[in-house]
Amino acid sequence: MPLVSIKILEGRTIEQKRGMAKDVTEAIVKNVGCPAAAVQIDIVELKPENISQGGKLFSDKPPM
Amino acid sequence: MPLVSIKILEGRTIEQKRGMAKDVTEAIVKNVGCPAAAVQIDIVELKPENISQGGKLFSDKPPM
Amino acid sequence: MPLVSIKILEGRTIEQKRGMAKDVTEAIVKNVGCPAAAVQIDIVELKPENISQGGKLFSDKPPM
Amino acid sequence: MPLVSIKILEGRTIEQKRGMAKDVTEAIVKNVGCPAAAVQIDIVELKPENISQGGKLFSDKPPM
């Protein structure tokens, strides 16, 4: 604890995930004052057909 | 916001997902009064061996 | 299963929640073909200071 | 309800999942007093590159 869950469009590289994990952890430590070791992050990757905004699937429109 | 997360047995077609995204969004807009664009939905598909009810895996009994 | 989790700004009335539960359930049954009794919904209400978009808390800007 | 979601490193066998589903359900029934049939569990399996502790991806260090 803190536990961070990030839902994101699939297809990020491991370098992007590595940087995101490091920087999000630092952002939380800086503001909350907990030890870095206490910050757990999980990344849930979603296919475009499993995301909808405004009632439209991402697979039916250009991805963000 | 509103954020909707739907966990569902894997294997729905994209037509089912498209209809579900559209209709769930409309159901929320109708009742909450937010703009449709504010409604985000993600679908997390689960294998039968990753769902349990009553202590039994779905893969060990007929799926619902 | 299906399991639906809805995160929403706090302050909806019970009538809004009742309508949303009924209509979201029907939207899923219509598209997925499961029995209504299989659809579970939970609503997690969030305070404006616990929601951020674009790096800004909802409590620091007009709510949607 | 109760709804239990378990995030876990990928690669468990179906026997491990079957035992976990049975035993976690019993643990909840014992303490909460609900019928076993009311306990739903979903398992979300994560790749080592999608888990971080202390700002480091599991794929960059020995898995737990």
Next chain:
Amino acid sequence: MPLVSIKILEGRTIEQKRGMAKDVTEAIVKNVGCPAAAVQIDIVELKPENISQGGKLFSDKPPM
């Protein structure tokens, strides 16, 4: 990791939560083989008006 999230009707005693935390942790350790210290559990308590099954709020019918 493993991370366990339990959504449950509000109103359980601290003794029930304490027993559930201990027994669910043991159930996971027994089946997965991880150290107990790696098992994190969070409990999200829900009001009856924030749970629906079959399109009906729990606050509109007898709780389970």
Next chain:
Amino acid sequence: MPLVSIKILEGRTIEQKRGMAKDVTEAIVKNVGCPAAAVQIDIVELKPENISQGGKLFSDKPPM
């Protein structure tokens, strides 16, 4: 999308939440390349009796 959910011990100040929202958003934008406006964060605050590590409630031991 990306959607970030942060579970954290209750009792953070609004200044801590404001800083965390801003910095976590920047950390994600920097690594993923999405617009800041696409990053949504929700914070779920947990009471010490609703968090367990190693089978022990936080309310039964010193908080982190």
